[in-house]
Amino acid sequence: MALAIRAEGIYKSFRSGWWGQRRKEVLKGVDLQVEQGEIFGILGPNGAGKTTLLSILSTLLFPDRGKVEILGIDGLRDGHRIREKVNISSGNANFLWSLSVRENLHFYGMLYGLTGKAREEKVKALIEFFDLKGHEHVPFDRLSTGMKQRLSLAKSMLNDPQMLFLDEPTVGLDPEVSVRIREKIRSAQRENGMTILLTTHNMREAESLCDRIAFLKEGEIVALGSAGALKRMVRIGDVVRIEFNGPISCDQIIRAEGVINCSISGDLCEIIVDEGESRLASLIAIISQGGAQIKRVSLGQTDLEDVFIEFAKGTDSDMGLRI
Amino acid sequence: MSSSNLQRALIQIWAFVFKNWIITKRNVFTLFEILFWPVVGLFSVGLLTVFLQLDADMSGFILIGVISMSVIQVCQIDVAYALLYDLWSKSIKHTFIAPVHSFQLILGSWLIGVFRSFLVFLLLSIFSVFAFGFDFLRPGIGPLVLFLLGLFLVSVLIGMSVCILVLLFGYKAEVAAWSLVSLMVLICGVYYPISILPFPLPEIAQAIPLTFFLEYFRSFYGFESGYRNLLGWGFGLSGLYLLIEMVAFKAVLHHARRTGVLIKLSE
Structure with missing residues (x-):
């Protein structure tokens, strides 16, 4: 199976303070391989480096060191070509406040080069698929959190991405809406066969959506495998x-x-x-x-939550295992 | 470039026209930008020239400055809005994860700026004829078009500077959208000839294309310039700065992807 993501030795640190004298290392040599068509989850506690890793893979951020290849394209040299084939949706979505759902989708559709009728049809289809019908003329700042989230997902499908990055896609949503959003993600993936990389805090989300899961802790992947394999790994x-x-x-x-x-x-x-x-x-x-x-x-x-707690504890004997 | 690629590139430019246009339509404040402030500015300065009993040429000198600054202010803010709207909506990362080039972002925003500021120019020129007897068409259509083109070029340079500062310093830089134009008023001889400026301001003014465009247009109203080839200097400097700013924009965008500014501004 061809690889959608190949990341090797990714290091990233951020500087802060007046002269950048404070330096925080967020990623410490992350290696990752994700196969095409896979739904891959990245789990980890706050500050583990999940969003930083996702930002690097989606070309929004450059690593300090390491190699990134997305869909066979060098992420550091040819980010523009990657951006044509990927898209992103984030929890706590933000779009242009005074533009309506429809206008936001048209704007981003244009940014992805969709013209005339093709764009009109795409926007219409996405509004229907993500149950935004009846809200298409509502400005973004008047939408509920769930609606904003659905708009964010709709926007992320505008260019039929081969690789989709989802950063905490159901954060802040009530359980019922979360379930519906997960169903949408799953069915969109089934329809398009795209690769999805998602970060989440939600163990059930990871367990129900992901083919494989990586646990990220303090900037390092401490375990990687299917939900079942991870449970076996920590012997719970x-x-x-x-x-x-x-x-x-x-x-x-x-x-x-x-x-x-x-x-x-x-x-x-x-x-x-x-x-x-x-x-x-x-x-x-x-x-x-x-x-x-x-x-x-x-x-x-037991669920993945128990596995997560085990990994978050960080007993050395269980670290660094991959299945 | 194939026709489909060209169409794609054009629609990506049009996206920024579309965005600014929709927001302009929705926002009462933008009506103030293109109607209220320019008209208030023209009338207050125009009435001041009446009170000071300035002759027609001297009044014209000042009114050219007033109208030029209104045109530049409206046009440059549209270029700056390319990033400012995203900054305020915290949606900047969605723009930069899309496969758009920086020149498309600037060009699209500039086009809507040219449209809006041309409306401002028309409005103020008509008012200035009826209220103060000042005729903007006296130099003829050709010089007027060249002068306006010069103003639009100066605007894109200022707007791009704001965008560059926003990518470097984030929210702290948004004030530049309103203050850089004020610097032009001080240095470029908007209300007075640059010869009265204290050292080293006249020397600095000679490095700014607006100085030459103003001197060029005023030369048709009897104000001789000490410089030769005013348009050559104006357009030459504009082209040079445009090139430098395009390179600088790419560089700061690269820097923003390295430092994480795009992520921080989207949170």
Whole structure:
């Protein structure tokens, strides 16, 4: 599969103070490869460098050091050509205040070189797709946060980008609107087959949208993989609790696929697995075949939030792993 | 360049005309910019010339200055608005993530500035004929067109300076949009000949194209200039500064992408 993003050894620091005497290193040698058609998430606590990384990849910011290649084009030498093929949408969207939804879309459509009828049709289609119909003549500063966010997404699709950058796309939105926005992102990606790189604080968003996720902490990627793989990496996962009668051997259970840990206390067997729902049937079969009688089964699901907390704690043994 | 590429480049320039035009239509303040302040300026200075009982030529000298400054102020602010509207809306990053060249941004904004300031010029010229008997057409259409072109070029130079300062210093620089023109009033002989300026201001004035354009147009009203080839100097200096500012604009944009100014101004 061809790469949409190839970033190698990205360093970025910012200077502040009167003579720039204070220097803060935000990215410390980030390497990243994202395949075309992938939805890739960057998670991390505040100040981890997520937005800085996204800004560099979208050509809004130059790194101090390192190589950036977007869709096979050198990001440092040929940013203009990249900008024709990418777009960006940010949480807390800001556009020209006194321009209406429609006018803003026409303005940015023109910036992407859309002319006449093609632009008119594109704007109309995006207004419909992002449920902005009925609000197309409302000035930007009178839109609700959700509407602004949808306008931002609509604007980001004007040039049918091959690569879309989403910076906290649902920040500040209520859960219902967030779900709708995620659906729009997912269906737009399905329609266009574009690559999406998104930063988020929202674990559920990352888990539901992203094929792979990178955890960024203090300017470094400390883990990278699918949601399931990351759970396995930090050895936390869904907990299957089985009350039983008869013989059970943890040695046998732990060899089963997806099992992270197994412990027995009295008549309660606690098994930690990467994906509880999909592993449940095989675990029950193993236990039944061993001769034990199952009295009760319960499943406690963990989510990416727990993984995030583990990585944010930063235990050295779990750092620097990639799957 | 293929025709589709040319069409694309032109529509990208037109985008900035469209933006400024829509905002102009919506904003009452812009009506003040093109109607109220220029008219108030013309009448207050014109009435002052009446009170001081200046002769027609002397009044003309001053009215040329007043009208020129109104034209420049309106035109340069439109160029500056290319970034100022984005600055105020915190949407600057969306402009610079789009595949537009800096010359397109400047040219589009300048075109709407030329249109608006030409309206100002028409309005003030008509008022000056009826209120003060001053005829802007006395030098003829050719010199008038060259003079206006000179004013429009000076405007783009000032507007670009504002844009460059905004990219370098962010919000702190927006004041330049209104103050750079005042510097021109002081130095370029808008209300008086530059010969009365104390050292080194006359020398500085000779490095500013507006000085030569004003002297050129006033020469048709009997005010002889100490310089030769006034248009050559005016357009020559304008072309040189335009080139320098285009390079400087690209350089500060590069600098802004390095320092993160584009991101900071969008937060």
